Amino acid sequence: MTIASRLVIDYRNATDVAVGEHGVSAADIDSVKDLVASEHERIVREHAEGIQRWQDLPDNTELADEIAAFAAEARETYTDFILIGIGGSSLGAIATIMALTHPYRNWLPAERRNGPRIFILDNPDPEKVAATLDTVNLETTLVNVISKSRQTAETAANFLGVRDALIKAVGEEQARKQIVATTDPESGLLRQLSNEEGYRTFPVPPGVDGRQTVLSAVGLIPAALAGIDIHQLLAGAAAMRERASSPDVRENPAYLLAALAVLADTKHDKAMLVTMPYADALFGISDWFRQLWAESLGKKLSVDNEVVFAGQTPIKALGAIDQHSQIQLYTEGPNDKLIQLISVASYRDSVSIPTPPASVPELSYFEGGELGQLLDRERLATAWALTKAERPNLTITVPTIDAAIIGEFFYLLQLQTVMAGALYRVNPFGQPGVEAGKNATYALMGRSGYEDLKDELLSTPDNADAYLNRP
Amino acid sequence: MTIASRLVIDYRNATDVAVGEHGVSAADIDSVKDLVASEHERIVREHAEGIQRWQDLPDNTELADEIAAFAAEARETYTDFILIGIGGSSLGAIATIMALTHPYRNWLPAERRNGPRIFILDNPDPEKVAATLDTVNLETTLVNVISKSRQTAETAANFLGVRDALIKAVGEEQARKQIVATTDPESGLLRQLSNEEGYRTFPVPPGVDGRQTVLSAVGLIPAALAGIDIHQLLAGAAAMRERASSPDVRENPAYLLAALAVLADTKHDKAMLVTMPYADALFGISDWFRQLWAESLGKKLSVDNEVVFAGQTPIKALGAIDQHSQIQLYTEGPNDKLIQLISVASYRDSVSIPTPPASVPELSYFEGGELGQLLDRERLATAWALTKAERPNLTITVPTIDAAIIGEFFYLLQLQTVMAGALYRVNPFGQPGVEAGKNATYALMGRSGYEDLKDELLSTPDNADAYLNRP
Numbered sequence: 036m037t038i039a040s041r042l043v044i045d046y047r048n049a050t051d052v053a054v055g056e057h058g059v060s061a062a063d064i065d066s067v068k069d070l071v072a073s074e075h076e077r078i079v080r081e082h083a084e085g086i087q088r089w090q091d092l093p094d095n096t097e098l099a100d101e102i103a104a105f106a107a108e109a110r111e112t113y114t115d116f117i118l119i120g121i122g123g124s125s126l127g128a129i130a131t132i133m134a135l136t137h138p139y140r141n142w143l144p145a146e147r148r149n150g151p152r153i154f155i156l157d158n159p160d161p162e163k164v165a166a167t168l169d170t171v172n173l174e175t176t177l178v179n180v181i182s183k184s185r186q187t188a189e190t191a192a193n194f195l196g197v198r199d200a201l202i203k204a205v206g207e208e209q210a211r212k213q214i215v216a217t218t219d220p221e222s223g224l225l226r227q228l229s230n231e232e233g234y235r236t237f238p239v240p241p242g243v244d245g246r247q248t249v250l251s252a253v254g255l256i257p258a259a260l261a262g263i264d265i266h267q268l269l270a271g272a273a274a275m276r277e278r279a280s281s282p283d284v285r286e287n288p289a290y291l292l293a294a295l296a297v298l299a300d301t302k303h304d305k306a307m308l309v310t311m312p313y314a315d316a317l318f319g320i321s322d323w324f325r326q327l328w329a330e331s332l333g334k335k336l337s338v339d340n341e342v343v344f345a346g347q348t349p350i351k352a353l354g355a356i357d358q359h360s361q362i363q364l365y366t367e368g369p370n371d372k373l374i375q376l377i378s379v380a381s382y383r384d385s386v387s388i389p390t391p392p393a394s395v396p397e398l399s400y401f402e403g404g405e406l407g408q409l410l411d412r413e414r415l416a417t418a419w420a421l422t423k424a425e426r427p428n429l430t431i432t433v434p435t436i437d438a439a440i441i442g443e444f445f446y447l448l449q450l451q452t453v454m455a456g457a458l459y460r461v462n463p464f465g466q467p468g469v470e471a472g473k474n475a476t477y478a479l480m481g482r483s484g485y486e487d488l489k490d491e492l493l494s495t496p497d498n499a500d501a502y503l504n505r506p
Numbered sequence: 507m508t509i510a511s512r513l514v515i516d517y518r519n520a521t522d523v524a525v526g527e528h529g530v531s532a533a534d535i536d537s538v539k540d541l542v543a544s545e546h547e548r549i550v551r552e553h554a555e556g557i558q559r560w561q562d563l564p565d566n567t568e569l570a571d572e573i574a575a576f577a578a579e580a581r582e583t584y585t586d587f588i589l590i591g592i593g594g595s596s597l598g599a600i601a602t603i604m605a606l607t608h609p610y611r612n613w614l615p616a617e618r619r620n621g622p623r624i625f626i627l628d629n630p631d632p633e634k635v636a637a638t639l640d641t642v643n644l645e646t647t648l649v650n651v652i653s654k655s656r657q658t659a660e661t662a663a664n665f666l667g668v669r670d671a672l673i674k675a676v677g678e679e680q681a682r683k684q685i686v687a688t689t690d691p692e693s694g695l696l697r698q699l700s701n702e703e704g705y706r707t708f709p710v711p712p713g714v715d716g717r718q719t720v721l722s723a724v725g726l727i728p729a730a731l732a733g734i735d736i737h738q739l740l741a742g743a744a745a746m747r748e749r750a751s752s753p754d755v756r757e758n759p760a761y762l763l764a765a766l767a768v769l770a771d772t773k774h775d776k777a778m779l780v781t782m783p784y785a786d787a788l789f790g791i792s793d794w795f796r797q798l799w800a801e802s803l804g805k806k807l808s809v810d811n812e813v814v815f816a817g818q819t820p821i822k823a824l825g826a827i828d829q830h831s832q833i834q835l836y837t838e839g840p841n842d843k844l845i846q847l848i849s850v851a852s853y854r855d856s857v858s859i860p861t862p863p864a865s866v867p868e869l870s871y872f873e874g875g876e877l878g879q880l881l882d883r884e885r886l887a888t889a890w891a892l893t894k895a896e897r898p899n900l901t902i903t904v905p906t907i908d909a910a911i912i913g914e915f916f917y918l919l920q921l922q923t924v925m926a927g928a929l930y931r932v933n934p935f936g937q938p939g940v941e942a943g944k945n946a947t948y949a950l951m952g953r954s955g956y957e958d959l960k961d962e963l964l965s966t967p968d969n970a971d972a973y974l975n976r977p
Contacts, residue, residue: 047968122830138637142613142623152613158827159884160786161877162907165855166609189826191869192859192880199860224866231865245830306777306842307819315631326831333835346839348778350821355660356629358943359593359716360797364804367939368817371777384636388663389670394702395695398662400953406632409663409951413630415972416946419963423942436633468838471894472829475887480880482871492890497518501849501886 036270040278042443044288046429048418049295049373054425056303057370063298064284067458071290074457075282088242089449092250093273093442099255099265102237105215106259110150113213115171116260117197120181120253121157121189124217126326127249127445128257129155130319134441135263138315149262151177156197159189164196173204177260178214181253183239184223188476191224217252244464246327249445264438271442279450289450292375292429296451297458299373299427300347309365311352312377313414316436320377321351324448331452331463338460345459355413362417366424374421374428378414381435382407507741511749513914515759517900519889520766520844525896527774528841534769535755538929542761545928546753559713560920563721564744564913570726570736573708576686577730581621584684586642587731588668591652591724592628592660595688597797598720598916599728600626601790605912606734609786620733622648627668630660635667644675648731649685652724654710655694659947662695688723715935717798720916735909742913750921760921763846763900767922768929770844770898771818779818780836783848784825784885787907791848792822795919802923802934809931816930826884833888837895845892845899849885852906853878 051058081087109116118128132153137143141152154167178201180194201210211232218225220238229236237252239245248254250272255265279289299305308328310321333346352361354376365372386406391398401409414430421428433440456463478485478492479502493499522529552558580587589599603624608614612623625638649672651665672681682703689696691709700707708723719725721743726736750760770776779799781792804817823832825847836843857877862869872880885901892899904911927934949956949963950973964970 045968121827126831138634139612139641141610142641158786158824159877159880161853161855161857161881163609163786164857164877168857170610170613186868187830188880188884189830191862192872192875192877195860195862195869195872196857196877224868228863228866231863306840315629315634329832329835329839333837333839335838344838344840346835348821348835348839348842350819353629356592358940359658359660360597361800362943363937363939364800364817364819366804366942367806367815368800368804368819369777369815371819382632384632386632386635386639386667389666391662391666392699392702395699397657397695398666400948400951401663401666404663404951406630406635406663406667409630409659409947410632412950412973413659413943413947415969416950416963417943419946419969420943424939466834468834468895469829471837472833472884472888472891475890476880476884477871479883479887480871480875492887497516498886498890502883 036266038270038274038439040274040443041434041440042275042288042447043432044291044429045432046291046295048422049299049427049429053422054427057425058427059295059298059303063302064294067294067298068284070458071284071294071454072282074454075290077457078453085242087453088240089244089247090276092240092243093269093276093446095251096266096269098252099269102252102255102259103265106150106256109177109260110262113151113175113177114145115154115176116151116257117154117156117167117171117176117178118181118257119156119178119190119193119197121187122326123245123248124181124190124253125155125157126323127254130323131249131254131258131263131268131441132261133319134316134436135258135438136261140261150260153257153261156193157189159192164193168197168200173201176201176213179217179256180214180225181217181239182223182225183219183245184225186224188473188480215256217256246330247449249323250442267438268442268445271439272446274439275443275446279447289447290454292447292451293454293458295429296347296373297455303427305347305371305373305427307348307350307372309350309352309372309374310377311354311357311374313354313410314377314379314382314436315353317377318351318353320441320444321353325349325351327448327452328455330466331456332459332461333468334459334461335468336461338462343459343461345461354417355410358413358417365426366421370426372426374426376414376418376428376430378411378430378432379407379436380432383436507737509741509745509910511745511914512905512911513746513759513918514903515762515900516903517762517766519893520770520898520900524893525898528896529898530766530769530774534773535765538765538769539755541929542755542765542925543753545925546761548928549924556713558924559711560715560718561747563711563714564740564747564917566722567737567740569723570740573723573726573730574736577621577727580648580731581733584622584646584648585616586625586647587622587728588625588627588638588642588647588649589652589728590627590649590661590664590668592658593797594716594719595652595661595724596626596628597794598725601794602720602725602729602734602739602912603732604790605787605907606729606909607732611732621731624728624732627664628660630663635664639668639671644672647672647684650688650727651685651696652688652710653694653696654690654716655696657695659944659951686727688727717801718920720794721913738909739913739916742910743917745910746914746917750918760918761925763918763922764925764929766900767818767844768926774898776842776844776898777818778821778843780821780823780843780845781848782823782825782828782845784881785848785850785853785907786824788848788850789822789824791912791915792824796820796822798919798923799926801937802927803930803932804939805930805932806939807932809933814930814932816932825888826881829884829888836897837891841897843897845897847885847889847899847901849882849901849903850878850907851903854907
């Protein structure tokens with residue numbers, strides 16, 4: 036199924052024409068034109084060499100067929116679905132489900148839900164995990180554990196707990212049937228356990244970072260369980276891939292957005308990139324992108340091994356709510372942000388604003404109004420007010436919210452991030468900076484091989500105190 | 507009821523001793539010591555003069571009695587509760603309810619919920635509003651509209667829609683009984699309408715900004731409807747008020763936190779303040795504080811009318827989830843943040859980690875472990891790793907999560923914000939920067955008196971286009 040891209044980008048308010056010295060100039064964009072073109076060639080070459088394999092995910096319609104068939108049956112069988120995964124293993128699913136299902140889906144009657152209730156166990160928060168185990172009916176719960184290796188401590192701990200509860204509720208043999216693992220096809224702890232216990236498995240694609248897996252089985256299984264048309268998700272991503280194939284920074288929407296953001300940071304001191312959709316349903320996209328942008332670009336070393344401490348801080352916001360929270364700061368505080376608004380041309384519901392009582396003529400301007408119209412005009416008014424205060428901003432408009440549009444966003448923002456890495460001269464893959472903290476957790480949990488680190492950690496009296504005085 | 511404060515603050519890792527030049531030094535703190543003391547005197551004096559009246563809210567136990575009695579009856583009468591309010595009128599209630607009730611409260615069976623299901627209509631998002639009206643049983647729904655004046659367009663529009671639906675479902679007379687208004691005791695559109703239609707009303711306290719109303723009827727009514735002990739909330743706030751009464755920057759926890767944050771920004775280029783609790787339940791506090799900090803401090807003009815563009819950008823984060831999203835950037839990206847971690851000494855639930863299968867000895871370190879222990883050690887490990895990378899951070903520890911602790915947070919963070927305003931030399935009250943956008947919305951919605959502004963807005967061809975081509 037081939038469809039066309041429908042996203043529209045308006046970046047006028049991010050330029051010097053609209054906001055003076057705080058905006059990106061045509062000369063700025065020209066200054067990276069050649070670099071963008073040559074980095075495009077590198078990305079194409081790397082893709083041909085088997086790197087950048089995330090770009091192939093939209094083509095995997097066979098996998099989507101398999102997942103859709105699996106999910107169709109599971110939607111009939113199970114009342115509850117628990118996803119166990121964190122970071123790249125959960126944020127894509129949350130974004131997709133938030134965008135494309137009823138906002139109160141979990142408490143709709145079963146016949147209106149089109150599938151089981153969905154619970155995300157990302158954090159190893161005992162209060163949330165206990166509440167989840169207390170709420171689901173384990174006899175009819177499908178568990179999807181997602182981990183490339185299952186080294187991730189949070190996912191491993193949550194999975195051990197849920198697996199144990201499941202075994203207690205339905206017995207060991209049945210429990211194995213209610214667990215599906217999304218993991219590396221060949222190696223890793225979860226692969227090993229899946230083989231031993233006979234879980235059904237789906238692959239985490241090799242050569243793809245965790246934060247790029249939303250269009251793989253990692254993101255597609257929970258989406259399909261929620262009744263989402265995953266083929267449309269992939270088709271939308273493919274449409275954006277087609278559209279974003281030019282090496283020209285002005286023609287390629289992903290490269291244009293990358294250039295605007297990086298130039299805003301490096302030439303105009305916009306250390307933060309705010310993503311602010313005007314739709315509750317799109318807030319998850321903003322949160323998913325927040326991980327992608329931060330973890331890909333926040334790097335100490337450049338590709339040439341120079342110390343650069345690169346990266347722009349992504350901020351998730353929501354219009355119009357944050358007009359009553361952050362816009363005061365965005366308008367009058369330090370001019371240190373580029374703000375990307377997301378606009379919805381046509382919401383999926385229409386709610387008219389009734390005629391106000393005659394006694395409050397101050398509200399008569401609502402006469403004949405509609406909520407989506409109000410929300411959209413708030414967006415336009417905010418863009419105008421930001422621009423008037425010389426705060427650079429741009430607007431991405433979607434015709435409406437559907438699976439294909441969400442697929443477009445996923446592809447667009449991933450390619451934007453890869454090109455932004457190139458412009459910062461950092462490697463957008465990997466997350467070397469989190470190793471220290473991970474190792475420290477292992478050390479504090481008493482994992483063997485980490486004894487020296489534990490000693491180092493507890494050599495500070497206050498750390499030792501905090502460690503010893505906790506349960 | 508008098509109780510003692512139980513929050514513990516450890517700011518060692520925010521100092522130069524721990525993170526070198528990126529940390530606040532003893533000399534930095536000394537440099538604001540006198541200013542803090544004199545600003546403290548000013549705040550005390552203003553309070554005596556009837557300004558700073560938010561400080562009195564913890565004393566209003568009579569109001570709390572009235573609300574508790576109202577809520578006790580309403581919890582028996584209604585199956586559903588809709589709060590209509592935005593910004594300061596909803597964020598406090600969300601934070602309180604998220605912290606102190608079951609994470610899946612709305613879909614617990616009625617007998618376990620202790621009160622109606624709770625729906626927050628903050629955004630005028632037609633998809634969310636339609637879904638809400640589609641989900642509640644209007645015949646047994648209590649509506650609480652919260653607005654000082656009811657000029658707020660989002661709240662007015664949402665209220666007109668819900669009121670109309672209610673009238674259609676139960677008739678005009680009954681609808682009036684199911685609406686409770688929290689508004690100015692004397693004036694404003696909502697006061698006027700409440701008087702005309704005979705709604706039960708509770709006061710938005712005069713002389714208090716919207717973002718300081720969490721301990722007034724604004725925040726207490728929804729909390730009480732959710733079954734929360736609002737007297738404990740107030741008692742916790744009073745305990746913190748008692749503790750935070752010293753003029754000494756090192757003795758007063760609110761002033762200390764204010765000084766650390768502002769000094770980190772103004773002397774060490776930490777333009778962002780991250781609040782990262784290690785508990786899903788405390789994420790709402792982080793979001794509530796995000797409004798407070800941004801709207802209070804993000805100011806163009808100083809109290810002396812100099813252009814200062816002040817303000818530090820607050821960021822909401824969640825541990826351990828954001829270790830898999832933001833910590834890479836926080837550790838290796840620009841060193842431009844102060845990170846306040848919130849630690850929970852004892853979670854309200856305990857979930858043991860079962861013994862891992864013998865076939866995965868790599869996980870044997872979990873033996874005898876517990877989820878809360880893991881989560882807390884992740885926090886300690888992250889603080890250590892941040893410190894090692896010279897990223898300033900501090901930790902606020904709570905013994906557990908209960909109503910009094912949430913009250914302590916509310917008071918502490920409000921006083922911290924007021925003192926931060928003093929250190930930035932800005933007025934922490936008011937939000938002059940949002941007027942332009944509000945007026946532009948009125949203009950685009952066709953409100954009379956805003957015709958010239960509408961002409962100005964639509965004079966840009968692209969704006970006119972965006973305006974005309976939407977429904």
